[in-house]
Amino acid sequence: AKQRGKATFVRYVDGMGEPVLAHMQLGGELRRALDNDELRVVYQPIVRLGDGALVGVEALVRWHHPSRGAIGPAEFIPVAERTGLIVPLGRFVLRETCRQAAAWLTEHGPDALPEAALNVSARQLHDPDFVADVSAALAESGLPCERLVLEVTESAVLRGQQVSRTLYELSRLGVRLALDDFGTGESSLSLLRAFPAAIVKLDKSFVEGIEIDDGRPAAADARQAVARAVIQLARALGLSTVAEGVENAEQAAVLRELGYTTGQGYHLAEPMTAEAVSTLLASNEPV
Numbered sequence: 001a002k003q004r005g006k007a008t009f010v011r012y013v014d015g016m017g018e019p020v021l022a023h024m025q026l027g028g029e030l031r032r033a034l035d036n037d038e039l040r041v042v043y044q045p046i047v048r049l050g051d052g053a054l055v056g057v058e059a060l061v062r063w064h065h066p067s068r069g070a071i072g073p074a075e076f077i078p079v080a081e082r083t084g085l086i087v088p089l090g091r092f093v094l095r096e097t098c099r100q101a102a103a104w105l106t107e108h109g110p111d112a113l114p115e116a117a118l119n120v121s122a123r124q125l126h127d128p129d130f131v132a133d134v135s136a137a138l139a140e141s142g143l144p145c146e147r148l149v150l151e152v153t154e155s156a157v158l159r160g161q162q163v164s165r166t167l168y169e170l171s172r173l174g175v176r177l178a179l180d181d182f183g184t185g186e187s188s189l190s191l192l193r194a195f196p197a198a199i200v201k202l203d204k205s206f207v208e209g210i211e212i213d214d215g216r217p218a219a220a221d222a223r224q225a226v227a228r229a230v231i232q233l234a235r236a237l238g239l240s241t242v243a244e245g246v247e248n249a250e251q252a253a254v255l256r257e258l259g260y261t262t263g264q265g266y267h268l269a270e271p272m273t274a275e276a277v278s279t280l281l282a283s284n285e286p287v
């Protein structure tokens with residue numbers, strides 16, 4: 001890389017190659033964004049592959065910055081995690097999602113939406129108030145506990161006693177836990193033994209290219225092998241599965257052949273506003 005002087009170098013001393021000063025500034029702005037109602041939640045449908053029926057939604061946070069425009073979670077969630085702002089941010093997403101999911105059930109009937117999922121960071125699992133926050137969000141919204149799914153990643157779960165206790169208490173509350181990005185971690189298999197998960201979400205890296213049969217069979221077949229192993233494991237353990245990142249009909253077809261009944265991805269439906277989900281629920285049509 002070209003030498004561009006000390007100032008540039010100092011910005012990258014983080015070791016992760018991330019611009020520290022930019023992060024600090026973003027952190028300050030994120031704090032303000034939380035107070036100023038700049039954060040919104042969109043919902044991506046989770047869909048039955050056989051008939052396109054909506055079986056749930058995943059809540060995904062968005063930041064509408066007044067001057068920078070839309071900032072994606074890949075950019076600000078790491079900042080929120082590092083600064084601890086993920087705790088109030090996560091609480092906002094939790095309350096908003098429970099409120100919205102309860103409203104959908106009121107508006108469209110108790111069978112309208114089996115589940116509402118949201119992402120939970122490691123830092124939240126370490127927060128001693130987290131279980132109480134979940135419990136309060138359910139009570140305030142009136143959302144039945146079994147409709148709420150908390151998505152956690154393997155790396156978040158592999159962090160000691162406090163987290164194990166929290167996960168245990170959450171499952172005792174009656175909410176369901178999903179292992180997100182499944183297959184990307186280092187000890188997915190041993191983790192499943194200890195972790196009270198109800199759902200595994202096959203990571204999109206195993207779906208990408210799964211349909212390709214272009215004379216280079218090895219690449220596609222390695223992904224199919226992982227996808228097949230995951231569904232066999234899930235069945236043996238009595239877990240539900242969701243295949244993530246379904247981007248075309250061919251992928252959906254291969255996944256169905258492998259035994260996946262449920263998927264999520266741009267081919268099935270993109271993340272959308274709560275109003276758009278309401279329209280889907282009202283139409284009674286497949287997604």
Ligand code: C2E
Nearest residue numbers: 060061073074077093119120121245246247264265266267
């Ligand atoms: P994730 O939990 O794995 O969420 C799925 C991401 O994949 C979302 O990106 C979604 O828009 C994207 N996606 C959906 N369908 C497709 C597809 O067909 N192809 C591809 N390539 N991507 C697809 P998004 O919304 O940018 O979120 C990125 C990540 O940010 C999430 O990954 C999650 O780890 C994190 N995140 C988002 N919202 C929250 C939140 O409220 N709390 C926490 N802690 N993390 C969040």
Ligand code: CA
Nearest residue numbers: 058119151180
């Ligand atoms: Ca997720």
Ligand code: CA
Nearest residue numbers: 180181201244
């Ligand atoms: Ca995921």
Ligand code: CA
Nearest residue numbers: 213217220221
């Ligand atoms: Ca092949």
